[in-house]
Amino acid sequence: MKRLAVVSGKGGTGKTVVTGGFAACAARTMRLTMADCDVDAANLALLFDHTVRDSKPYFGMQCAAIDSSLCIECGICAEKCRFGAIHLEEDGYRVDPIECEGCGVCAHVCPAGAVSLRDFRHGEIFYSETGIGPLFHARLTPGSGTTGLLVTEVKQWALEVGGDADLLLIDGPPGIGCPLISTVTGCNAVLAVTEPSMSGLSDLGRLVRVCEGFPVRIFCAINRYDLEEGITAEIAAYCAEQDIPVLGLIPFDPAVPGAVRSRTPVTALDTPAGEAVRGVWERVRSELDLP
Incomplete structure (x- = not known):
């Protein structure tokens, strides 16, 4: 061919x-x-x-997701995210999958283990x-x-x-x-x-x-x-x-x-x-x- x-x-x-x-x-x-x-x-x-x-x-690439049942709302993930993908909303911290680059820093720094990388349909x-x-x-x-x-x-x-x-x-x-x-x-x-x-x-x-x-x-x-x-x-x-x-x-x-x-x-x-x-x-x- x-x-x-x-x-x-x-x-x-x-x-x-x-x-x-x-x-x-x-x-x-x-x-x-x-x-x-x-x-x-x-x-x-x-x-x-x-x-x-x-x-x-x-x-494509994975995106971060936050398990609200484990999140202690310390804000460390949002502070360390250099892409500004994590925001505090009325019901807790949430990840914007469009802004997330899948680097995994948020999962690494979370003291409660509430953040993980998951498949996201692109x-x-x-x-x-x-x-x-x-x-x-x-x-x-x-x-x-x-x-x-x-x-x-x-x-x-x-x-x-x-x-x-x-x-x-x-x-x-x-x-x-x-x-x-x-x-x-x-x-x-x-x-x-x-x-x-x-x-x-x-x-x-x-x-x-x-x-x-x-x-x-x-x-x-x-x-x-x-x-x-x-x-x-x-x-x-x-x-x-x-x-x-x-x-x-x-x-x-x-x-x-x-x-x-x-x-x-x-x-x-x-x-x-x-x-x-x-x-x-x-x-x-x-x-x-x-x-």
């Missing part, structure tokens, strides 16, 4: 639209498994009619069936800080159930933090989707520096390239300096938002953007020696 992650150094570059277009193309010639690793705002499932077949809770992982292959995605509880761990679990379930496919196609998260690192780990290649803006160029550079720490091939595609062709030229020059192949230039296309609303893959469009994304996919397919 080849593993390809479509990533971006910033949000709003069109990464998910490109991933959805790739998925529609790939499903015509190979067995496909998809994973949406943008778990803070997963939306790849919005592009396909899908049915949730299974789900499981995601617990989200949910879904296995869905689409018309082109299984899709694994997740919903993270707002405020939870265990995104990288959740990405890893999404990928593990995708490999357990859909590991006999020819391609694991991953819709990656924006940015360069832990979710990206978890996404890129174990991949054969990444396609960086960027846009012709100063922030797009800057964030592409940061993304490349992170990905260079992994044994992956790095490719690039420039979306909406014709909106600022001067910066597009700068991005192309940067990629040439870094020996990163630019696999295609995707023009701005007013038909794309309508296709997203109607759950039509961009590669099904007989428009400039549809043709360009099909071209990028064919180059990716050739570079990775896919069926």
Whole structure:
């Protein structure tokens, strides 16, 4: 199985639209498994009619909990909590699970043994069936800080159930933090989707520096390239300096938002953007020696 992650150094570059277009193309010639690793705002499932077949809770890090029957209300736990997660309420001390980092200091200092670390549900992982292959995605509880761990679990379930496919196609998260690192780990290649803006160029550079720490091939595609062709030229020059192949230039296309609303893959469009994304996919397919 080849593993390809479509990533971006910033949000709003069109990464998910490109991933959805790739998925529609790939499903015509190979067995496909998809994973949406943008778990803070997963939306790849919005592009396909899908049915949730299974789900499981995601617990992530443990959180502190106070047993009110043992608590002597000395306040030491609240005093020592550097994250301000423990508060005195009308019925005693309570832990805010959103603020708790699971460090365990409160349990260590409690003289009455009233504090312990317990499993806390931080989200949910879904296995869905689409018309082109299984899709694994997740919903993270707002405020939870265990995104990288959740990405890893999404990928593990995708490999357990859909590991006999020819391609694991991953819709990656924006940015360069832990979710990206978890996404890129174990991949054969990444396609960086960027846009012709100063922030797009800057964030592409940061993304490349992170990905260079992994044994992956790095490719690039420039979306909406014709909106600022001067910066597009700068991005192309940067990629040439870094020996990163630019696999295609995707023009701005007013038909794309309508296709997203109607759950039509961009590669099904007989428009400039549809043709360009099909071209990028064919180059990716050739570079990775896919069926």
